[in-house]
Amino acid sequence: MILIIGGMAQGKLDYVLGQTGLSKNDVARDMENAKERPVLYGLHDIIAKLLKDGRDPEREIEELITVNPDIIVVCNELGCGVVPIDPFERLWRDCVGRVCCMLALNAQRVERVLCGLPLVLKGEGEWS
Numbered sequence: 001m002i003l004i005i006g007g008m009a010q011g012k013l014d015y016v017l018g019q020t021g022l023s024k025n026d027v028a029r030d031m032e033n034a035k036e037r038p039v040l041y042g043l044h045d046i047i048a049k050l051l052k053d054g055r056d057p058e059r060e061i062e063e064l065i066t067v068n069p070d071i072i073v074v075c076n077e078l079g080c081g082v083v084p085i086d087p088f089e090r091l092w093r094d095c096v097g098r099v100c101c102m103l104a105l106n107a108q109r110v111e112r113v114l115c116g117l118p119l120v121l122k123g124e125g126e127w128s
Contacts, residue, residue, distance in 0.1 A: 001065055002072040002127075003107045005100060011116030012074045013041055019127045020072070031060060035067050043075035044096050051092055061099050065106065075100055077112075 006012045016039055017023065027041045028034040031050070040046070043061075050057040065071065078093045104110045109123030 001069060001103065001107050002109045002111075002123075003100065003103045004072065004074045004111050004113060005077050006113035007080075008076050010113050012076075012113045013039075015111075015113050015116060015118060016072055016074060031064060034064055034071065037068075038070065039072045039074065040064075041074045043073055043099070044078055044092075047096050047099060048092050051088070051095060057095055058099055058102065061103070065103075073103055 004012050004016055013024075013027065017027075020038070022038060026037055027039045028037040029040075029042050029046075031046060034040040047057045047061075050060055075096065079097050084090050084093065104122065107122060109127070110121040111118045111123075112121055113119075
């Protein structure tokens, strides 16, 4: 599993597609399609939906990684800004951070993309 993080509109998906040769048709934007596709985009939005539906995002993401261990997960960073006033938004932001920590711990590779440029946080060598 590979984790790609970075701010909104920083070129994360374009970077992943360029590295892999995949197309936007190979990208899942929900949990159901993520079981079968090589890239999951928008983990932060998926976590918000899971929380709103009363589901446990940490458990569901762990199950996804078990089913699709080679998936590339792309997530916006949320913890660098102002702490939200809204209780749900604080819960959501905290949950995204916890899930990303869990994913980073278990990932073969973790990269942060800023202005379309990657910074390797974990992993060595070229993408395989």
